Amino acid sequence: MNESRVLCQLEEIPDSGAISVRIDSATGGFQVILLRTGDRVFAYHNECPHQGRNLDYVPGKFLVRDGAIMCAAHGAMFSVDSGDCLSGPCSNGLVRVPVRVESGKVVTG
Numbered sequence: 566m567n568e569s570r571v572l573c574q575l576e577e578i579p580d581s582g583a584i585s586v587r588i589d590s591a592t593g594g595f596q597v598i599l600l601r602t603g604d605r606v607f608a609y610h611n612e613c614p615h616q617g618r619n620l621d622y623v624p625g626k627f628l629v630r631d632g633a634i635m636c637a638a639h640g641a642m643f644s645v646d647s648g649d650c651l652s653g654p655c656s657n658g659l660v661r662v663p664v665r666v667e668s669g670k671v672v673t674g
């Protein structure tokens with residue numbers, strides 16, 4: 566079953582910044598990073614492929630600059646719009662979560 570679910574309002578995400586939200590599921594749920602660039606939103610599991618840590622330096626606060634997000638644990642850098650590993654101790658990218666913007670809301674499913 567794939568039901569649409571509103572994750573937040575677009576304006577809750579700072580432009581060129583990020584927030585985290587939790588998606589509950591039957592298996593316990595997971596945390597998602599929502600990154601915004603203007604009217605576009607990119608979403609990834611909040612789990613670094615290096616050692617599986619969350620990317621935030623405190624819950625919900627991320628290091629985002631010049632189109633890249635840095636993992637606060639050991640400095641791996643990922644592209645905001647693709648999740649690809651750009652530099653640092655990562656060999657894989659972030660795992661994307663499909664989202665879209667509808668009438669000012671960020672929606673998944």
Ligand code: FES
Pocket residue numbers: 613614615616617618636637638639640641653654
């Ligand atoms: S866990 Fe993210 S860089 Fe090491």
